[in-house]
Amino acid sequence: MQTIRGFRDILPEQISLWQRVEKEAFALFDSFGFKEIRIPVLEKTDLFARSIGETTDIVEKEMYTFPDSKGAHLTLRPEATASICRSYIQHKMYAEDPVRKFYMTGPMFRRERPQKGRYRQFYQIDAEVFGIESAYIDAQLIFLLNELFKRLGLTGLSAHVNSLGCPECRPSFQKALLDFLGERKDALCENCARRIKKNPLRILDCKVESCQRALSGAPATIDHLCPACDDHFSIVRSALKKQGVDFMVDKSLVRGLDYYTRTAWEIKTTTLGAQSAVAGGGRYDGLVKELGGPATPAIGFAIGFDRLVEVLEQLELESKRSSLDLFIVALGDAALAKGYLWSCELNQNGIRTEVDFRGKSLKSLMKRANKLNATHVLIVGENELNKNQLILRNMDTKEQSFISLDNLVSELMTSLKK
């Protein structure tokens, strides 16, 4: 039996990177006042169709949708924003306090063509903020992402930022775009020709080469902003500049989901070939109302967790990080009995410790300590117990010291605490 195409196992030897990313991300979210939310994997199809947009690639081609036994149309979530909005409205969170900040992580499902950095089940780390119209929150989310990537030691990323305007400025932009497309209709792919009437903005996101060529010199939303959107975008840019966040204004960035208004951004990498976006986000000030809630400004982003881990792996930042502080080489029954108790007590106190219970030789246990990448080894045999002198070996420096049985656990804790 094999996993299905585009689905994969993430194995124990890969997991430490995932956990480190989660730890850094959650700590950062926590300090910026975000709270974790957990949402279902399955929702009514209509929720995604209405939020992401009927004429987007995700809704038209990529969703895992099926009727349940009673005929209801259900979809495995392709993203988290729609569900978090649904939850905000369903639980009337706006009534008590309209300002809410959420984060979540979990699997998403899109039936795309699998390739490096692109899976049919993939993971996102998602953050959403409701109830804040100020442009400073836009800047703060981009700053937060930048800070997270810095803490993880990521380099070689670039932040592309754009403004998509609001319902006030869209008509002027759409007119300019339709005029432009009118002369190039024949050069567009079948999909885009169909979308001209329904959703011309989507055409700007088409990946087909002939469309990309035809779109060179197309009008940009940023040149049609109303004064309020223009001001909003200036504040975002100047805040980011003041904070020294590296970014570029990318007029051609439109994102693949329909709900966006005003600020939109993507963080790109050059290390994953065609799949260059490691994170994407933006404002969606109309969505809560569209889904039946009160008019509520909102903004958020999602990090492609799989891609982020792949970039980190390529940077080999994790390669030598140890996951074990102490390996106890216990030789003989008396040593094993003691080693067992010490290991439990050390683990209780946060020192990651293992003992091998199989009664192997010194040589093979030292090999195992190396394999597990232990930073220290404690060697205990009959001789050491009789002399009351155990050997503590630092596996990096190869230095050895003696340590007595009295207060062994507390002494080890002092020498091994990082």
Ligand code: HAM
């Ligand atoms: P998105 O751009 O569709 O935005 O996805 C966000 C990130 O998820 C992408 O930048 C990419 O890293 C990752 N991703 C997307 N599809 C795949 C895939 N098939 N395989 C691996 N990684 C993938 C959203 O989903 C929005 N909900 C983001 C958002 C939150 N906007 C506002 N709030």
